[in-house]
Amino acid sequence: MIAFVEWIHEQIIVLNDFVWTYILIAILIALGVYFSIRSRFVQVTAVRETLRLLVEKEPGDAEGKKGVSSFQAFCISTASRVGTGNLAGVAIAISLGGPGAVFWMWVMAIFGAASGFIESTLAQIFKERDGSAFRGGPAYYMEKALNARWLGIIFAILITFSFGFVFNAVQVNTMSSAFQGSFGWDPLWIGIVLAIMLALTIFGGVKRIGQVSSIIVPIMATGYILLALFVIVMNFTAIPSVFALIIEHAFGWKEAAAGGLGTAVMMGIKRGLFSNEAGMGSAPNAAATASVSHPVKQGMIQSLGVFVDTLLVCSATAFIILFSGVHTSGDYDGIQLTQQALASQVGDWANGFIGLAIFLFAFSSLIGNYYYGQSNIEFISKGRHTRIWMLIYRLIVLAMVILGSVAKVSLVWDMADLFMGFMALINLIVIALIGKYALAALKDYREQRKQGLDPVFTADCIPGLKHADCWEVKSS
Structure with a gap:
């Protein structure tokens, strides 16, 4: 039986490598470039507008109800993007792909943000009302825009398994291991405490989730970036050499001759994609919850999340590691590399x-x-029986948190990678087919802004748009 499980694991690894290396990354790059050109690089040219929208206070909707704010929806998606991968994943990319992997991580973030804009705008266009809030995502726009509920159900199963169960177990596993190494704490008790904290949050509903995320995410990201800035100031004179090191290894002839260039490109792109999730169909679920006057507003805000994750948080980790030089020893990888690099700069308290x-x-x-x-x-x-299904789901999530604190989940992690790969493939194909609606919404938004208006969207702004229930003008 053990031999059979090991054989299954080997097959999953082979299939995983094939899907990510030869199919998924090529499609992600191609669509990122395509949507960047078609949107006139909205992810870059609209940064100032996006920052304004992030703090904009939206009026109540037509029924006088107020759902999740743009900032809270932004924090929910950033909460999922920004995780242990930002500390451990970047370290793995550098240890395996060299400093040049950082450059390709940046490139992927810039182009990937365009796909992130498209998918999140689509989620807003085809969202549904959920009491005083909203819900939506790829499963919803697959059903409404393509009339393919069956495809939406497949996607919903994939994302629930990957994110709701396995990725949560892996996050806790990484965290409990770090705490055991740093403080000697029992991993099981760490899992129990986390499960209790999570239960208090998730049983409060989507508004509670948004409120908690809007507090934790800014504190978390700001604290880490401030420490990185401190390290950068300490090593101010080394900044030019670090940038030169990244560029040299990203395009170096030595790396190309030794076959290392391909590894740097692949690791940078893969770790960047795993970290910022642009185009994978996860962030749109959070984007759909926002109460905004125009879908493009949340699309822009979610594209900013890609930059926050990769260009700020991941770059912070990369600079800490490269300043330290610890990566050249080959003695550490993953979270241990980040810990040793930071300790070498600011002391053992790191x-x-x-x-x-x-x-x-x-x-x-x-x-x-x-x-x-x-x-x-x-x-x-x-x-139909939603309360029962939600109770079962929540209990499984909490059980996976506790299990993840004490178990090694390599097989399940590889399965989740594979499920996530299929999930991303489905979403990318779909947004390639219906991305025209998001681009039409962007055109409408820009035209209204040129007129000096605060853009307001209705379904008839896009000719032929159907099933955009939340944006249809109600007859009196």
Whole structure:
């Protein structure tokens, strides 16, 4: 039986490598470039507008109800994006792909943000009302825009398994290991405490999730970036050499001759994609919850989340590691590399700080990942026995948090990677087919802004648009 399980694991690894290396990454790059050109690089040219929207206070909707704010929806998606991968994943990319991997991580973030804009705008266009709030995501726009509920159900199952169960277990596993190494704490008790904290959050509904995320995410990201800035100031004179090191290894002839260039490109792109999730169909679930006057507003805000994750948080980790030079020893990888690099710059207390940072990163990811599963279970159930299904889902999530704290989940992690790969493939194909609606909404938004208006969207702004229920003008 054990031999059979090992054989299955080997097959999953082979299939995983094939899907990610030869199919998924090529499609992600192609669509990122395509949507960047078609949108006139909205992810870059609209940064100033996006920052304004992030703090804009939206009026109540037509029924006088107020759902999740743009900032809270942004924090829910960023909570899922920003996780232990920002500390451990970047370290793995550098240890395996060299400093050049950082450059390709940046490139992927810039182009990937365009796909992130498209999918999140589509989620807003085809969202549904959920009491005083909203819900939506790829499963919803697959059903409404393509009349393919069966495809939406497949996607909903994939994302619920990947994010709601397995990725949460992996987050907790990484965090409990770090705490055990830094403080000697029992991993089981760490899992129990996390499960209690998560239960208090998730049983409060999507508004509670948004409120908690809007507190944790800014504190978490700001604290880590401030420490990185401190390290950068300490090593101010080394900044030019670090940039030169990244560029040299990204395009170096030595790396190309030795076959290392391909590894740098692949690791940078893969780790960037795993971190910022642009185009994978996860962030749109959070984007749909926002109460905004125009879908493009949330599309822009979610594209900013890609930059926050990769260009700020991941870059912070990369600079800490490269300043230290610890990566050249080959003695460390993953979270240990980040811990040793930071300790070499600010002292041994960094191990405790990394432990705390991982706790906040992991807990915020638990919240964001949980919500993705909740939204998709609601899609599958369509109001039939939803409370029962949600109770079962929440109990499994909490059980996986405790299990993840003490178990090694390599097989399940590889399965989740594969499920996530299929999930991303489905979503990318769909947004390639219906991305025209998001581009039409962007055109409408820009035209209204040129007229000096605060853009307001209705379904008739896009000719031929159907099933955009939340945006249809109600007859009096």
